[in-house]
Amino acid sequence: MTALSSPSSTSENAPHETITMHESEQVARANASGLQPVVFVHGLWLLPSSWERWARFFENAGYIAVTPGWPDDPETVAEANAHPEVFADKTVGQVSEHLDTLVRGLTRKPVIVGHSFGGLLAQMLAGRGLASATVAIDPAPFRGVLPLPISALKAAWPVLGNLANRHRAVPLSFEQFRFSFANALNEDEAQELYARFAVPAPGAPLFQAAAANLNPWTEVKVDTEHPDRGPLLVISGENDNTVPWSIANASFHLQERNTGITEITEMPGRGHSLTIDHGWREVAETALQFVRRFV
Template sequence: MKTILSKTIVFLTGAFVSHTGWKNWKNFFESQGYTCIVEPWPEKSGTPQYLRAKQPHDTALAGLHYADVLDHYTNIIKGLPEKPILIGHSLGGLTAQILLQRGLGQAAIAVHSVPPQGVTSFEFSFIRSLWKPLGLFSSLRKTHLMSFSEWQYAFTNGMSLQEQKESYEENTIPESRRVLRDPLGKIGHIDFSTAHAPLLFISGSADHIMPASLNYKNYMRYKKGNPHSVTEYKEFEGRNHYVLGLPTWREEASYALEFINKY
């Protein structure tokens, strides 16, 4: 019996980037008959260029907590006529996991997801990518904007210089360090033993900031915690963290659609 009956998708954006990065996936799923909702985080309305111009003294964004992001999406979902499918990238992937645990989705797809509390990696690329953004010795009163070199390493490794420059200009926005640090604590906790709606993890073998091995570890915690719930994992070869904007984006989107149709 099919359990995923929703025709509504809520896309959950990650850190450092504009919500406009979902445009390809939004158009794809709308062509398949879905109603797609793509909303920015609180304090992130506006173009990347506008938001970057406020760096680093955007006190409203600097004061944003991850709980505010979760509450924002919760309010959107509770205002819908049906429980949606949740699709999140990076920190949006963790948001999908948490909202699914709270019973707010018929299914969730976590794309190159940030892991929950207690699931971590000691891979060099993971540590190098997050050291500056987390800024453990930096002020929480200022936002963090990834430098171009940080963007090259963490998001767009393997791409041409021109592609990296264009993607940086089109996508990067300042980030609240509070939002980045909060999931390390209680708010990022997942009870892996709790039954959940169908959940798919998608990873990429070339992702520096959220390595495939970390996504697989995240997936396995669910499989071991509750083997009776539907949890699947798919790794795509050669994909970096800019997966939503790569020329191959349709392969991941199509795989996500297949998962939804299967259940």
Template sequence: MSKTIVLIHGAWLNSRCWEAWKARYEAKGYTVSAPDWPHDDRSPAQLREAPDPQLARTGQKAIVDHFERIIRALPEEPILIGHSLGGVFTQHLLDRGCGVAGVAIDPAPTPGVPLGPNAIVSALPVFSDLLSWKKAKVMSRRFFETRFAQTAPKARAAELYDRYIVPTAGRVYWDGVTGASGQIRWDNPDRAPLLLIGGDLDLIADASMTRAIYKKQKRAPSRTDLKIFEGRSHWTCMDAGWETVADHALDWAVANARPARSAAAAAA
């Protein structure tokens, strides 16, 4: 059984968002990697102050390629856990044969799955700027408080924003619409087991989208499960009670992971 976990963050966040999950899993004896996206490897404050110019030119395929290189270089095949757009990347990576099991939490719009009404509204700040495809965009504090993390304590909203929120490439949104990220083979016979987790209060990636992705992914012969948590928003990986989500994700992955392959077989 693999004792390695790779955590994959989504848009507007970098690897710092996984700090509590990483510590929890390491305390259970796992080796945990939480890589940044390309050009995201500084503190959120530094990234907001001076985003790397290359970030604006970074698309979804380049990010998935980046994670695949990291995963292929590990000494053993890992469990993959991704949140939001990281949940989409997790599906792409599983489709490429990476990982012994995958968990996609609050997956963002995924190729071939219609957008939910909340996802459409939440994407408007990016798509209303027709030049956002070549910009690094910054989430407003109001958007963070009312849509991204509306269940977080209001008294701590400014502190949470300052600690975690980073600029993101508008291009990753446009890639999701144009299909530039590539298609997922829903019936892939080699795909590792996959758990999809949604939140019924999610205003970024509607639970209806998570259910729709589940129906697509069920075409694969490997195990595919769905869990919708009540009372949880898109901020679920850091909101109160995040431990329940973290433990459920890992317990499922451990119970359903396929046998790890040798490094040579995995690379092939």
């Protein structure tokens, strides 16, 4: 991707890169369309391309899709696996500011849909008053979310098990991907998803999330009481090992402090791969139904 310019700030909160040419073109397309934009935010171990079917689905329903990356995201899975170093040292603050810049470039306040750490980032942006509605799917926890199930710790252990991973990009083996994402799928589909979607991920966000409740200055925090947060839906996969119900439900209860509509729903039999596996459309329809009620 070609960056339009580079920021001079060295703050951890500053975006590592400014908006890429591809992202700028998406924003311009959305603004020119006059349609309601929907911004899709991916999480760890995935790329923006993981949202391609969702983007088409929402556009067929009359919206305009924007699928930004995290700073320095490669265009393809093959490129990402060939150059994992580009993911290293990306922090939650850098990514949130990158997305903040993109969202503020839209002429209409967007719907924001995020999965996993993308679900956390979607809530962060909503907590700044930047979303007309938000759907957080199996969202990573933020400061104040207390449950830490064993399965979530095991899913994060490929990163958290080595302190040096704080500054590295970390790939998942197939066995690790199977546990973290594809535990609710058969072996063949798990292998297909691993080959099609899995890429290395920065270790920093997981270390930040793990320490969020011990660090009052953490970047992993959400303003749950912002008066312009807008309607929020949390979607949880019943069999998710990475973000089990206890984490999603704790996030929901913190968000209930807001005066806006706050809802939660559980997708039966689904794991963390629920946005990319064979059942993605059911999850997308659940999100679309919620969005249509308010936007």
